[in-house]
Amino acid sequence: MICIVEILYQMQQGATGPYLCSADNDKNYVLKRQRAGFEGCIKEWLFGKLGHSIGLPIPNCELVYVDSSLLEYNDNYQFEIGEGMAFGSEHIPDLQEVNYQQLQTFSEQQLQDLYVFDYWIRNADRNLTELSGNPNLFYRHSTLEVIVLDHNLACDKEFQTKDHQSLHVSSQFWPTQIDYVLQQDYEDRIRKAMSDWDDLVAAIPDDWKDGVTNFDGLITEIKLVLNEYQNQQFWEGLK
Secondary structure, eight states, rough: EEEEEEEEEEEESOOOOOOEEEEESSOOOOOOOOOOOTHHHHHHHHHHHHHHHHTTTOOOOEEEEEOOTTTTTHHHHHHOOOOOEEEEOOOHHHHHHHHOGGGGGSOOOHHHHHHHHHHHTOOOOOESSSSSSOOOOOEETTTTOEEEOOTTTTTOTOOOOHHHHHBBGGGGGOOOOOOOHHHHHHHHHHHHHHTTTHHHHSOOOOHHHHHHOOHHHHHHHHHHHHHHSSSHHHHHHTT
C-alpha cells in the first residue's frame, strides 16, 4: 500500500481542488478524495487505468492512503481530503494547458486515440475550438510531451455525438471515414483494456463505495456505456 507522508499544497488547476502530496515510495501524487466526490474518484480510477491501457499518455494512477495524523491540525484537509484511501495521479512537473494553435505540433495518433477514448467513455469535458474551450489536455513545457488528465465527468448522460464531432479538442484530426482496419485496431485495444475490468472494480476502496448512493448501479451503468463498443452503431458515430 502506498501511503502519503506529506501534503504539500493545493493545486491551482482544477475545480476539484486536488492536492500535491509526497508518498513513502519517494514519488509525488496529485491527490483527490472528498472534495472531488467519491463518484468522481471512482471514474478517475477506472478511466485513468483504461485510458492508460489503450495507450494514452495518462500518468500512472494509484490508490494511496491518507492517515488522520496528516489532517489533524488543518480543517481544510479534514473537509476536502479526509482519512482513508484516495485517488493519486503520479505528478508530472512542468505542465501547461494546450492552446488551439499548439495542437498541430502534437502526435496526430495520440490526438486520434484521445478522440476515440472520450467518445467511448462519453466524456464531453475536453473541448477546444479556435474561439475557446476547456481542453483538459496538457503538455510538458520542457519536452512537449502530451499529458491527458481528468476523467471525473465521463459517462455524461447529456453526451451528444454531434457536439463531440465539432467541439472535441481532437476533432479536426479525426479522419472523415473510419475503415475496417482502423476500427479493428481500436476494438482490439478496447477489448484488451476491458479484460482488466473486474480487477479494477474489485480494487475500489470500500469507503468510496459507501460514499455513493448506489455503487452497484453506478458500476452497472458505466459498464453498459463501455460495452457499447461491441455494437456497430457505436462505430457509426465515428464515421
